[in-house]
Amino acid sequence: MVMVVFGARGNVGRHVAAGLLAAGERVRVTSRDPEKGGLPAGAEVVAADLERPETLPAALEGAAKVFVYAKPDGVAGFAEAARSAGVRQVVLLSSAAVVIKGADRNPIALQHRAVETALEESGLDWTFIRPGMFATNTLWWWREPIRGKGAVRLPYPESQTAPVHEKDLAALAVTALREPGHERQAYTVYGPESLTLRRQVELIGEAIGRTIAIEVISAEEAREELGRTMPPIGVEVTMRQWAARDGVPAQTSAVVEKVTGRAAHTFAEWAADHAADFA
Numbered sequence: 358m359v360m361v362v363f364g365a366r367g368n369v370g371r372h373v374a375a376g377l378l379a380a381g382e383r384v385r386v387t388s389r390d391p392e393k394g395g396l397p398a399g400a401e402v403v404a405a406d407l408e409r410p411e412t413l414p415a416a417l418e419g420a421a422k423v424f425v426y427a428k429p430d431g432v433a434g435f436a437e438a439a440r441s442a443g444v445r446q447v448v449l450l451s452s453a454a455v456v457i458k459g460a461d462r463n464p465i466a467l468q469h470r471a472v473e474t475a476l477e478e479s480g481l482d483w484t485f486i487r488p489g490m491f492a493t494n495t496l497w498w499w500r501e502p503i504r505g506k507g508a509v510r511l512p513y514p515e516s517q518t519a520p521v522h523e524k525d526l527a528a529l530a531v532t533a534l535r536e537p538g539h540e541r542q543a544y545t546v547y548g549p550e551s552l553t554l555r556r557q558v559e560l561i562g563e564a565i566g567r568t569i570a571i572e573v574i575s576a577e578e579a580r581e582e583l584g585r586t587m588p589p590i591g592v593e594v595t596m597r598q599w600a601a602r603d604g605v606p607a608q609t610s611a612v613v614e615k616v617t618g619r620a621a622h623t624f625a626e627w628a629a630d631h632a633a634d635f636a
Contacts, residue, residue, distance in 0.1 A: 360534055361385045361416060363407065363425040366395050368493050369450055372527030373424050373534075374400055380535060387416045410434025417442035422534050426450045427472040436479040446482040446540060448533045449473065450526065453489040453545050454594075464590055473543075484533040485543040489608070492520035492548070492627040494595075495557060496634055497586045503561065503635045508570040512579040514555040516599040519548035519607040522622035522630075532617050544612050549621040551607040554599070557624055564628035565636045576600070 360377055364370035365386035374397045377384045386396050387405035396402055405416035407428040417423065417438050425435065425447060439447060451473055454466035461467070469487075476483045499509050526546060533539035552560075555571055562569040574582075576596060583592045613621035628635075 358421045359383050359385050359401075359419050361387065361420045361423045362400075363387050363405070363416075363423070364450075365397060365400070366393075367426065368491070368523040369526045369530070370424065370426065371397065372524050373530045376527055376531035377534065380531065382535070385416065385420065407431035407435055410438060413438035414442065417444060420444050422446045422448070424448045424450070424530050424534065427452070427469045429468050429471045432472045432475040436475055436481065439481055440479060444481060446484065446534070447476055448484045448486065448530045448539075449476060450530070451485045451487045451543075453487045453547070455487060456545055463594070465594060482540040484530075484539045484541070486526055486529050486533070487543060487545045488521045488526055489545075489547040490518045490520050490598075492522050492624060493631075495520070495561070496631070497591075498583065498595075499558065499561070500635055501586065503565075503569055507567070508572055509558050510572045510574045510579065510582060511554055511558075512574055512576045512596075513599045513603040514571055514573060515553050516603045517551045517553050517605060517607045518557075518598070518602065519551050519609045520557065520624050520627065521546055521548045522624075522627045524630075525613045525617075525621045528617045528619070529613060539616075544616060545610065546612050547608050547610040548624065549609055549611070549613070550623060551609055552624055557628075560625045560628045561632075561635055563625070564632040 360382050362370055362374040365374045374384055374386050378399050385401040387403050389406045391402045391404050403416045405412040408431045423444055452469040454463050455470045502509050558569050
């Protein structure tokens with residue numbers, strides 16, 4: 358049985374492919390540029406692009422199950438190709454934005470929900486993994502300031518989030534792909550602990566072995582600085598979330614342990630895993 362992983366160079370997809378390979382599954386990964394490298398050893402590699410439906414039949418031939426990320430522009434072609442290939446189940450990396458208040462006005466939520474809806478209407482079995490804040494977002498926010506100045510500038514240092522380790526999202530996907538009972542299930546995933554942004558910076562400092570200074574700045578300054586590493590839509594969503602959660606505990610979840618049978622990673626563990634990215 359072939360399992361196909363789209364986005365196998367991505368933060369989550371690479372761990373999905375690695376987890377399936379470690380479990381002895383036959384894995385095929387896709388890439389727009391297979392010659393680029395960086396794909397998991399032991400997997401079959403096929404050139405494919407979700408926005409080019411003519412490339413999908415070869416990627417999906419003989420596949421029983423698929424892991425895919427949300428790509429609204431290509432979802433109709435993907436669903437048709439998956440049906441034609443006889444795919445039984447699709448595990449989608451979606452977003453918790455689709456279930457939060459104001460989702461009908463949130464561009465990120467609308468994009469992800471469009472993909473979910475297309476899969477729900479496709480006749481395929483599906484599993485949706487809906488993460489809240491990725492711990493890897495802190496790489497966008499703080500990697501360059503920590504590397505360059507050794508300081509992080511924050512508008513709301515006491516704002517709280519519950520970061521999710523990408524390994525936990527991959528573990529959920531691998532479980533859903535390999536074990537029965539996850540068809541037509543949607544898992545909303547938050548991290549196991551609510552932490553202030555200040556504490557997250559401190560934990561990164563502990564991981565790299567040095568103290569990281571925090572400077573409090575205005576929202577306008579923060580918006581400008583985030584815009585240097587994030588697209589505008591990401592900047593606005595981040596700023597709204599930080600402002601809303603200033604001094605307010607973030608929602609956490611135990612779904613990783615419930616589904617996979619093991620505890621979710623803490624942010625301290627994530628920081629240790631990514632220490633080289635900040636050093």
